[in-house]
Amino acid sequence: MFPKGTKRKFSDSGEEPVPSGEQGQPAPSAAARTLSSSYSLQRQSLLDMSLIKLQLCHMLVEPNLCRSVLIANTVRQIQEEMTQDGTWQIMTQALAAAQCPADRLVATEVLCRQTDMAAQAGQSPKPFSVVGLEEGYHSEEVVMDGDGDTEVTMSTLSTVSPQLSSASYLPGPFGMGPCWEEEEEEGECEEDEEEDSEECVSEGEEADRDHLTGDSRTGEQVFGTFEIKHPAPPPDPALEELFSDVDASYYDLDTVLTGMQSAPKMGPYDLLESLSSHGPTALSSSTSCRSDLNELDHIMEIIVGS
Amino acid sequence: MAGAGGDMQWCLSQAKGSLDDDVTEADIISTLEFNHTGELLATGDKGGRIVIFQQEIENKRQPQYRSEYNVYSTFQSHEPEFDYLKSLEIEEKINKIRWIPQKNAAHFLLSTNDKTIKLWKISERDKRPEGYNLKEEDGRYRDPSTVTSLRVPVFRPMDLMVEASPRKVFANAHTYHINSVSVNSDNETYLSADDLRINLWHLEITDRSFNIVDIKPANMEELTEVITAAEFHPHQCNTFVYSSSKGTIRMCDMRASALCDKHSKMFEEPEDPSNRSFFSEIISSISDVKFSHSGRYMMTRDYLSVKIWDLNMESKPVETYQVHEYLRSKLCSLYENDCIFDKFECCWNGNDSMVMTGSYNNFFRMFDRDHRWDVTLEASRENSKPFQVIKPRKVCAGGKRKKDEISVDSLDFNKKILHTAWHPQDSIIVVATTNNLYIFQDKMN
Numbered sequence: 001m002f003p004k005g006t007k008r009k010f011s012d013s014g015e016e017p018v019p020s021g022e023q024g025q026p027a028p029s030a031a032a033r034t035l036s037s038s039y040s041l042q043r044q045s046l047l048d049m050s051l052i053k054l055q056l057c058h059m060l061v062e063p064n065l066c067r068s069v070l071i072a073n074t075v076r077q078i079q080e081e082m083t084q085d086g087t088w089q090i091m092t093q094a095l096a097a098a099q100c101p102a103d104r105l106v107a108t109e110v111l112c113r114q115t116d117m118a119a120q121a122g123q124s125p126k127p128f129s130v131v132g133l134e135e136g137y138h139s140e141e142v143v144m145d146g147d148g149d150t151e152v153t154m155s156t157l158s159t160v161s162p163q164l165s166s167a168s169y170l171p172g173p174f175g176m177g178p179c180w181e182e183e184e185e186e187g188e189c190e191e192d193e194e195e196d197s198e199e200c201v202s203e204g205e206e207a208d209r210d211h212l213t214g215d216s217r218t219g220e221q222v223f224g225t226f227e228i229k230h231p232a233p234p235p236d237p238a239l240e241e242l243f244s245d246v247d248a249s250y251y252d253l254d255t256v257l258t259g260m261q262s263a264p265k266m267g268p269y270d271l272l273e274s275l276s277s278h279g280p281t282a283l284s285s286s287t288s289c290r291s292d293l294n295e296l297d298h299i300m301e302i303i304v305g306s
Numbered sequence: 307m308a309g310a311g312g313d314m315q316w317c318l319s320q321a322k323g324s325l326d327d328d329v330t331e332a333d334i335i336s337t338l339e340f341n342h343t344g345e346l347l348a349t350g351d352k353g354g355r356i357v358i359f360q361q362e363i364e365n366k367r368q369p370q371y372r373s374e375y376n377v378y379s380t381f382q383s384h385e386p387e388f389d390y391l392k393s394l395e396i397e398e399k400i401n402k403i404r405w406i407p408q409k410n411a412a413h414f415l416l417s418t419n420d421k422t423i424k425l426w427k428i429s430e431r432d433k434r435p436e437g438y439n440l441k442e443e444d445g446r447y448r449d450p451s452t453v454t455s456l457r458v459p460v461f462r463p464m465d466l467m468v469e470a471s472p473r474k475v476f477a478n479a480h481t482y483h484i485n486s487v488s489v490n491s492d493n494e495t496y497l498s499a500d501d502l503r504i505n506l507w508h509l510e511i512t513d514r515s516f517n518i519v520d521i522k523p524a525n526m527e528e529l530t531e532v533i534t535a536a537e538f539h540p541h542q543c544n545t546f547v548y549s550s551s552k553g554t555i556r557m558c559d560m561r562a563s564a565l566c567d568k569h570s571k572m573f574e575e576p577e578d579p580s581n582r583s584f585f586s587e588i589i590s591s592i593s594d595v596k597f598s599h600s601g602r603y604m605m606t607r608d609y610l611s612v613k614i615w616d617l618n619m620e621s622k623p624v625e626t627y628q629v630h631e632y633l634r635s636k637l638c639s640l641y642e643n644d645c646i647f648d649k650f651e652c653c654w655n656g657n658d659s660m661v662m663t664g665s666y667n668n669f670f671r672m673f674d675r676d677h678r679w680d681v682t683l684e685a686s687r688e689n690s691k692p693f694q695v696i697k698p699r700k701v702c703a704g705g706k707r708k709k710d711e712i713s714v715d716s717l718d719f720n721k722k723i724l725h726t727a728w729h730p731q732d733s734i735i736v737v738a739t740t741n742n743l744y745i746f747q748d749k750m751n
Contacts, residue, residue, distance in 0.1 A: 046584060049642060065482055065501040066532045066551050067647045070588045073530055077584060 040087060047078045312679045314733065315749040318690040319373040322359075323742030325687070335738040337725060341405040341413065344729040347375055347736060348415060349743060350400025354384040356417055356470075358428065370693065373734040373747035379428055381470040384419040396421050402487045404496070406509070414473070416496060420483040423498055425474035425509065433461040479505050479515045486536045492543040499536035499548060502529075506560075518566045519548060519558065534592050534649075541601045549606060553590030555615070573604075573615050575622045585637040585646065593649035598658040599730075605661055607652040610634060612663050612673065627673045627680065630665050632703035632714050645719050655728045664723025667712065668739050669699055685723060685737045685744040695749060 053071050082088040324333065332353025339348050347359040360378035362371070387396040398419055406414040412429040437459040440448055482500035489496045497518070498505050504519035519536075523529050532551045539545035544560045556569035577586060589609035597604045603624070606613050610631060613623035629650075633640060640646040645666075652663040664670045665682070673680045682699045690696045702711040725738040733748035 043584075046638070046641075053644075064647070066534060066591070067644075069529060069532050070551055070591060070647070073587055074584055076530075077587075 040085070043078055043082070047075060047082075050075045050078070312674065312677060315695040316683060316735070316746045317693050317695050317749050318744060319692065319734075319747045320375065320745040321685075321687050321690075321742055322375075322745075323739075329741045333741040335725060335741060335743065336399050337401060337403050338727045338736060338738050338743075339403045339405060339415075340727050340729055340736075341415075342407055342730060344731050344734070346378065346405070346413060347727065348403045348405070349738070350383065350403050350417060351741075352397075352399040354382055354386070354398030354400060354419065356381055356383045356400060356403065356415075356426070358468075369750050370747075372732065373729075373745050375745060379468040379470050381426070383417045383424060383426065383472075384422065387421075401484055404487050404489050406489055407493055409493075416487050416489065418484050418487050418498065421477070421480055423476040423484070423487060423507075424472050425476070426470050427473045428468060428470045431467045431469060432463060432465075434464045435459045436462045474509070474512050476507055476512050476515070479507075485534060486548075488536060488538040488546065490538045490543050491541055495543075497536060497538060497546060499533050501532040504533065504536055504546075504548060504566075516564070518560065518564070520565065520567060521550075535595045537595055537597055537604075539601055540597050540599060547595055547597075547604060549592035549595040551591040552587060553592055553608060555592065555595060555604070555606060557617070571617075571620050573606075573620045573623075575613070581634075583637065585641060588641070588646055589637065594651040596652060596654060598654050599656065600658055603658065605652055605654065607650050607663055609646060609648075609650075612652055612661060614661070614675065625675060627661070627671075629663055629671050630669075630701070632701055633666075636714065640719070643719065645722075648722055649724060650722075651725050653726055653728045656730045656732070660728075662726050662728055662735060664726050664737065666719050666722050667717040668721040668723060669701075670723045670726055670737050683746075685739050685742075687742075696746070 050071050054068060054075070079088060082091075323335075324330070332351060332355075334352040335349055336352050337348075337350040340346070341348070345361045345363075347361075349357050349359070351357075356379075357377060358379045359375035362374045362376060383400055384398040386398040388394075389396055396419065400417050400419060402416075402418050404416045406416065406425075408414075412427050415426050415428070417424050417426060436443065437457050439453055439456055439459075440450065442448055476498070480498065480500040480503070482502050484498055484500045486499040487496060488499075493509075495506055495508050498507065498515075499519075502520065502522040503517055505515040506518045507515045519533070521531065521533060530552075534549050534551055536546060536548035539547075545557060546560070547555050547557045549555045553574065555573040557571040557573070558566035558568075559570045560566060562568070562570060577590070592606045592608050594607040595604060602617060604615050604617060606615065606623075607629075610633060611629055612627045614625040614627075616624045637646060650664050652661060654661055659676050660672055660674050662670060662672045668685045669682050670685060671680060671682050682701070683696055684690075684699050697710075700708070700711045701717070702708065702713050704714075707713050721739060723737055723739055727736045729735065733750070735746050737744045737746070
């Protein structure tokens with residue numbers, strides 16, 4: 001039924017990433033939890049898994065709202081706990097410290113789209129969706145194209161100045177220049193835009209502005225999925241170390257692996273990489289993976305906790 | 307009716323469906339419902355088809371054959387659609403079937419997919435008129451000049467033909483996926499519920515529905531809870547309940563206001579802090595809610611348990627039954643493979659003394675409320691011969707495994723029983739595996 005997992009790295013193999021034992025043991029204190037590195041690694045793995053799940057739902061035909069909401073609540077819970085523990089700050093600082101020439105930070109919407117009958121209900125359009133409505137949405141690629149002098153931090157994304165800008169990306173109203181991409185992506189982006197304009201045109205009699213996928217989705221989810229990609233140039237050792245541990249522990253979670261993991265050594269970030277390597281085209285062709293830049297900024301604010 | 311559950315001996319009566327291990331996606335059974343007399347059993351599948359089985363009436367007098375059900379009617383209820391505006395496919399999968407109480411010779415049922423509800427009329431035709439003056443039997447018109455005498459057409463018996471025709475289509479009222487349909491005891495109205503809203507319809511009126519519950523937040527970013535199931539009270543036509551993904555059940559009274567956003571009662575069991583984990587909320591999500599036939603209790607199914615609530619007590623359930631507690635230590639892998647999101651249904655027996663629900667490995671569980679007795683049974687062709695009493699199964703949670711026990715790690719999580727149904731008046735149960743239907747009856751010596 002389940003293929004066997006890889007060899008356990010930790011001796012406490014039976015642990016689940018839970019703050020208290022299921023056998024009714026009292027919950028360990030917050031201090032004890034912080035100290036338990038296996039717990040925090042397992043919690044990190046659960047977070048990664050949840051983010052993947054939310055991302056993967058873009059690929060499905062009809063996303064299940066209940067499942068998405070439950071996963072998002074789980075992510076929120078983990079993030080709250082990590083923020084309390086201070087672990088979240090450590091993670092963001094690690095990213096800030098990383099200086100990786102060709103790193104690409106990819107942020108995408110995580111909740112699957114649903115139409116919003118706001119127009120019918122007479123509600124005003126969502127604040128974050130306004131800008132993008134007429135232009136359509138694109139899969140978001142925030143590329144820090146630099147030679148190491150651009151700092152990548154979660155909290156300062158909004159202030160990084162654009163180095164390359166394509167006509168197909170629209171600047172957010174927050175002045176958050178960042179949606180520029182490398183040359184090779186341009187073709188795909190234009191393709192995106194074509195599809196989007198087709199979609200705009202095909203808007204039917206319903207006069208429901210919210211049919212555009214991005215709108216309902218941008219309004220729906222706080223979280224973004226952040227992927228750190230390590231293309232050909234050697235990745236930053238600090239980053240590598242940070243995430244390589246996570247990769248291994250991801251598989252140590254349980255004695256059994258599920259069919260979800262098709263390749264043994266594929267970590268959550270590899271998975272995300274392969275997803276986006278199918279191209280924004282693939283994602284946008286299913287018109288399911290676009291997001292508003294304004295939303296990214298908002299996401300950042302919330303995750304950083306400002 | 308049979309006596310205590312412990313006396314019951316269940317035998318496999320029929321197993322319907324393909325013998326293949328390869329399951330055709332379209333054949334996956336997605337819903338199951340007896341009509342009010344139990345004579346008809348409707349099943350819906352992922353391919354949008356409905357198959358109605360009928361109990362063989364002649365066999366009713368012979369108790370051991372009383373649970374023979376044969377195909378009565380098959381029809382395509384819903385077709386796949388494409389929403390061009392959203393570039394999304396609308397699945398034809400039948401989410402729910404509910405029978406309308408019978409008023410005349412025809413049978414009516416409501417069937418729904420994610421977006422559209424349809425009222426189907428199933429009627430029999432076993433006579434046809436013969437002996438027209440101007441028409442031949444095959445329909446060709448006769449030359450009037452050849453008619454020399456007149457006769458009165460008469461009805462003559464013909465082979466039984468069961469026709470299903472769509473009488474009403476209730477469309478375009480749901481933005482989100484419809485998960486429940488429930489007919490009111492007034493037999494005139496019904497409700498349909500999606501993830502965020504509940505609408506009230508009149509059975510005769512298709513172009514209008516009233517929104518009676520709306521939990522959609524103004525800002526969708528604040529969405530943390532969805533509606534998972536809804537049902538009308540069996541006798542009080544003003545009362546309905548809806549369950550949520552956070553494990554709460556709200557009861558609403560439609561007399562209080564047009565929009566029932568304020569509940570009249572909220573049923574919620576406080577969380578056990580010793581069992582708290584990151585999965586607590588997910589496993590508390592209620593997948594099904596069913597009123598008892600008496601209307602005094604309601605039953606809810608969450609991932610690991612079945613709870614019986616007294617409608618007069620909101621603070622906690624009166625009974626809790628563990629379905630597969632051994633899965634609690636496996637929640638992480640069940641989250642990984644998405645099984646933790648499986649929506650199991652539950653059902654009452656005719657006199658509310660027993661309840662039943664499904665589990666994994668094609669196991670299903672029955673609980674006797676009066677005698678505090680429970681059993682695990684398996685729906686499998688290999689392990690059951692017709693009319694032989696099926697053996698209870700046992701799952702070994704850990705430690706030494708006894709001879710006939712099955713260990714948790716050997717359970718097949720792809721074989722899940724999500725849908726079960728209990729005959730309203732008899733000890734006949736129907737259990738749906740992925741693409742097969744198993745009918746069991748109590749031996750009744």
